[in-house]
Amino acid sequence: MQHNSTGISRVVIEEISAAKNEPGWMRRKRLEAFDIFEKTPLPAVGPVNQLKDLDFKKIHYYIKPQGHLARTWDDVPEEIRKKYDALGIPEGEREYLAGLGAQYESEMIYHSLRQELIDKGIVFEDMSVAVTKYPDLIQEYFGSVIAVDNNKFAALNGAVWSGGSLVHIPPGVYLEAPLHNFFQMSTPSQGQFERTLIIAEEGSSFEFIEGCVAPLYSETSMHAGVVEIVIKKGAHVKYSTMQNWSKNVLNLVTKGSYVEEEGVVEWVDGNVGSGVTMKYPSMVLAGRKAKGQLVSLAYAGDGQVIDSGGKAIHLASETVSRIESRSIVKKGGRSSFRGSVTVDKNADNCRSSVECVSLHLDDGARSETYPRFTLENASAQTSHESSILRITEEQLLYCMSRGLSAQEARGAIVGGFVEPFSMELPMEYAVEFDRLVEMEMADGVG
Amino acid sequence: MIRIKGLTVSREGDMILRDVSMEIITGEKILLIGANGSGKTSLARVLMGDPLYTVISGSIDVVKNPGSTEKVTDLLSLDVHERARRGLFVSFQVPVELPGVSAYEFLHAAYRSLHEKDAHIKDIDDLAADIDKLAKTLAISPAILHRGVNEGFSGGERKKLELLQMLILKPRYVILDEPDSGMDVDAVRKIAEVVEVLDPEVGVLLISHDAQRIGIKKFDRIFIMEKGHIGRVGGMELVEEVARKGYETHAA
Numbered sequence: 001m002q003h004n005s006t007g008i009s010r011v012v013i014e015e016i017s018a019a020k021n022e023p024g025w026m027r028r029k030r031l032e033a034f035d036i037f038e039k040t041p042l043p044a045v046g047p048v049n050q051l052k053d054l055d056f057k058k059i060h061y062y063i064k065p066q067g068h069l070a071r072t073w074d075d076v077p078e079e080i081r082k083k084y085d086a087l088g089i090p091e092g093e094r095e096y097l098a099g100l101g102a103q104y105e106s107e108m109i110y111h112s113l114r115q116e117l118i119d120k121g122i123v124f125e126d127m128s129v130a131v132t133k134y135p136d137l138i139q140e141y142f143g144s145v146i147a148v149d150n151n152k153f154a155a156l157n158g159a160v161w162s163g164g165s166l167v168h169i170p171p172g173v174y175l176e177a178p179l180h181n182f183f184q185m186s187t188p189s190q191g192q193f194e195r196t197l198i199i200a201e202e203g204s205s206f207e208f209i210e211g212c213v214a215p216l217y218s219e220t221s222m223h224a225g226v227v228e229i230v231i232k233k234g235a236h237v238k239y240s241t242m243q244n245w246s247k248n249v250l251n252l253v254t255k256g257s258y259v260e261e262e263g264v265v266e267w268v269d270g271n272v273g274s275g276v277t278m279k280y281p282s283m284v285l286a287g288r289k290a291k292g293q294l295v296s297l298a299y300a301g302d303g304q305v306i307d308s309g310g311k312a313i314h315l316a317s318e319t320v321s322r323i324e325s326r327s328i329v330k331k332g333g334r335s336s337f338r339g340s341v342t343v344d345k346n347a348d349n350c351r352s353s354v355e356c357v358s359l360h361l362d363d364g365a366r367s368e369t370y371p372r373f374t375l376e377n378a379s380a381q382t383s384h385e386s387s388i389l390r391i392t393e394e395q396l397l398y399c400m401s402r403g404l405s406a407q408e409a410r411g412a413i414v415g416g417f418v419e420p421f422s423m424e425l426p427m428e429y430a431v432e433f434d435r436l437v438e439m440e441m442a443d444g445v446g
Numbered sequence: 447m448i449r450i451k452g453l454t455v456s457r458e459g460d461m462i463l464r465d466v467s468m469e470i471i472t473g474e475k476i477l478l479i480g481a482n483g484s485g486k487t488s489l490a491r492v493l494m495g496d497p498l499y500t501v502i503s504g505s506i507d508v509v510k511n512p513g514s515t516e517k518v519t520d521l522l523s524l525d526v527h528e529r530a531r532r533g534l535f536v537s538f539q540v541p542v543e544l545p546g547v548s549a550y551e552f553l554h555a556a557y558r559s560l561h562e563k564d565a566h567i568k569d570i571d572d573l574a575a576d577i578d579k580l581a582k583t584l585a586i587s588p589a590i591l592h593r594g595v596n597e598g599f600s601g602g603e604r605k606k607l608e609l610l611q612m613l614i615l616k617p618r619y620v621i622l623d624e625p626d627s628g629m630d631v632d633a634v635r636k637i638a639e640v641v642e643v644l645d646p647e648v649g650v651l652l653i654s655h656d657a658q659r660i661g662i663k664k665f666d667r668i669f670i671m672e673k674g675h676i677g678r679v680g681g682m683e684l685v686e687e688v689a690r691k692g693y694e695t696h697a698a
Binding site: 406417 | 494530536541542546559611615
């Protein structure tokens, strides 16, 4: 077993599958995905320059979790340690976030939640375990929302995925406390090729949280996760992500949802870290009156490329989608937004709104919008707005005339800009997130 | 008091103020009137520290009391927020929008920065209760306080929020620049009420082109600005005179 060596081949995939004691059908799925990965070119649009030198031979595709324990606090970059101080993250949690493998305190929280899950018949399982424990669910839904040939990185995930969660919510079940992906991971760095599958049965409702506001240090440079959500009739799922990986990370995630009649999906997606991000959560509105909403926020500081957006596919009548994207861009950073809305010819009276607002913190910031509407049904009502904002001298003067320093004034104005996003976050996340914004503003802007 | 002495100012190469002298004494109310474009707002902006204006000569100092030559603070050497922290509050003629920053958050941040050294600093809940109370007094709809500051506000609502901010932040020197513009008659009455209830130790400079509309009964001094300089200084009789004859009579 050469799991700590680099590179990818059929042999490596066979080894990963064997190490996990997987059944043959999953091994075959992986090998099929690998063939597609090999045949699929890199994306033709997006951060093409940043990806063209990507050497798939140099990447570790499977790292045994124990490997992380050898690291010490001194291995964590000072920049990240300073941020933990500034954010006031408790000692024990820092070690966990930095990938040192200490016990995370939410283990405790999860402990009490676990009984509720059992009582309500909710499945929440590590994906690797779920393959043998819940083969019927996996065989039916794995790859049903994000097809293996969706893109090169989704195919790669299909071949080498490790970690992630299976969530199954029975009909009519309502879970108040959100589930957190950390509950299933011994260290957050395991999220490299995460695979998450959520199935919300009829009339069920729950919220899932992925990632955290605090910066996560990752040794692994490429993250290519896949998240699939199946929402049955009248079910409601809110999926919130906060991504703040260290800047060495390429974050190439594929996320999608399939929504049946009167179901609702809400994506809340924040991307603050990583050098390169590609992410376009999709919502297939397949049943009458299904609704999908995506509220996202991206921050592109110096040297960061954020290529994000969302896709709404209206297949049924009276479906509604809303995509609201905000980005904050500094000099040397670049944010591209790709919003695409498709309305099928059989889908009557659909509504869709797409809004993209970019806040440029200085003159060197770059942002672009690429909206795409494919409307095959004339009854569709769609709107698209995009704008670039800057902090004006008059706004600064106004805030300063009330006693705020220039830096505090910028912080307040940027805080106002992110408000429509942070109000969607769970309370404790919103507080941490606001502190993060203040901190980022204090960092570079004079 | 704030002592403005021989102030000459340009903006983008144009001479805006010439040799302006004025004292804003704590406990007094003074009125600055003058035709549109005479330089009244420019004086407010220079006091605030708007970087668009260049002070060519003259001084603005905070000194201890009338007649004293002891210099306490040279305001011109201070940045905008440092002037605010010395007790200066300048209301805006056209207050700008701060989308997503609610009045509660904004005022809490401002209050904290202005009063961080006070022993009896109010916490966020007490401050919010004060804001709600004042909003009621000023007939500001509670709903708009949860929007961003001035976001989608009418002209009158913006001006009322300026008054509310003044009352919350408790400055020592208040410069109100055309506080009545955009307000309806009922709202205008509030200005006089609010100015009357200010701490008696606050110095007020009210800038207006139509002082009678505001209805403050008594000013300690009245200045008429003409083409960037102070044309006349006097008492309440100047208000009546201008109301009868207009500003033209005073032009040199």
